[in-house]
Amino acid sequence: MLTQPSGRRSEARGQPQTNQREEGEDIGAEHEAAMLRLTQDQMLVNQALVEKIFACERAEAALRASEKKLHDLLAHQLATREDERKRISRELHDTLGQNLLALRMDIVMMHQETTSRHYRLRDRIGAALDNVDVTLRSVKQLLGELRPSGLELGLLATVEMELRKFTRASGIACELSGNPGIDDLSIGEEEIVTLYRALQECLNNVFRHSLASRVNVRLEAHDDRLEMSIVDNGIGFDPAAPRKANSFGLLDLHERVARHGGKLIVKGARAHGTEVVLDIPIATASADSSGPPAIG
Template sequence: MSTNQQEIPALKANGNLRQPLSPDGIPASILVVDDSPAKQKAVVSIVSRMGLDVTTASSGREALRLLLKQDFAVILLDVKMPVMDGFETATLIHGRPRSAHTPIIFITAEADSDSERFLAYTMGAVDYIFSPIVPEVLCAKLRVFVDLFYMQRKLILQADELRQSKQLLRQLASHQEMIKEEERKRIAREIHDELGQNLLALRIDASMLHARTARMHPKLNEKAAHALNHIDTTIKSVRSIINNLRPPVLDLGLQAAIEWQIQEFRRRSGISCELTVVTEEFDKDLGEKCATALFRILQESLTNVIRHAKASQVDVVLSKESGWLGMKISDNGIGLRQDQTKRGQTFGLQGIDERIQMLGGELKIESVPGQGTSLTISMPVN
């Protein structure tokens, strides 16, 4: 083997052509455009040895028709062709958005002038080789662009895999959240049916004891009153636990549950909170999964306001338009810094964002330090 052959990257040490490796096993397609059957056959013979798929065209017009049907990794284009020469063909190829960045290698005779070579590069050519063609040189040049094509295809495949992985994770997270909600409902139901009923029966007995000992046993009556107070406090705590697990009012619809939650927020925090419903029948035909998610988002948002915002006013706006539900929660608190809104990890925003992404929704955060924060949630109706 000659030294020159060993230095050519398209060749292995034994002189055989080193084939580019496709990331998905599908060979790249090369388009050979030449009106000479002999030259066309020679080029096809060289390119085929690289394990590439080769398509031929005998004219510029035929090449353009083929480009409407498929994409090519590289186009080998003869300069001298009748009716439409290589320069005109290249201009039309790169004038189409889909093939605007397809590499074109011009093939022409050695006698061509430097001006024509310059014209070829201005037409978007990536290379310019002369005939008779040296197979090793053509293969080396082709390999560069085929490797770039495979690299781009690999990035596209990886991006698709990443999107599929993210979609799968969202589905798993959504399923996990659904299981959590079902478990909350079960626990709330058991607490209500078992513990709630037992506490109610106990309260009735304590109330009767308190009434009967009012005159005859003052000390026992006092203890009965204390027991009655403890039972009432426990019943309130149990009701609070049930409402946090799964508010029964949610079965009446999302809007009713939101109205109840806002009343509870006012009572617990003393912060003014106003609800505006822009669209009538906001929650009509709304799936339970979406309704529960929006309710939990509101709960988390109002809890964050109490803990962190130092606000005196909160406004909640509900809307529905073109198959999308909207919920905007605004406060007049201390606001967030710009870096905090970008990270989406402050004040529980990460958990809110995860809930929204599970259902294919969007979260927009607007905040100015000292002027409050606004969360806009958009959720597709499912």
């Protein structure tokens, strides 16, 4: 019987081991290549994420800058609006108001010098005097809308006069209260005007929407801050409800208060009335703190 040479047998035994090593090396190379591709893909993903984060940060910074510019623009518009109101108020008082007063004095003198024999002329002069008085009242009302007439008297007087005017026009009772230190505060004109405009807007909302029968206004001083709360007993509303189209009253108040570094809080509930709280820092009174004097 023929036997295979021992050299061939050893070669046959070594060949599978070589193939296994080569297959193992091929598998290792494939794994290494796969890991390299995975690492490269992960690096690309990380780079894309980093670029996305940087883009979001730039967009956020641009948004904050745009928001600040918008607030600055609104604050500038509010200040410009008040300056324009002040200018128009003074011009109306110094021109139209004074001319009407002079005209009234002349008509009164004519009415006094006209005898009863000229009753027709006397009646016409009396009618002219009535027209002048109506016009004077309209000018005074317009001046009050443009600029609070009691501004030079301080915050309490300004608020009290506005509440009396509101009660006469609406029939809604108003009550004003405040701690004893309010009269001794030195409050800047701009702060008084801001509180006055806020009070105007709140009273307007009470008259138009609340169905209230009473409004309570309270002024309190806390260290270097002043707080004004306006509470009504009306039907209330939901402050979290979406803002109606073309309704900018509360937004305007927020901007006015934020302009002074203050805050505005609105609390409301259905059938439980509404409370508006303004909290602003107290500034010293400005040099030009006097508005136009009253007419008549």
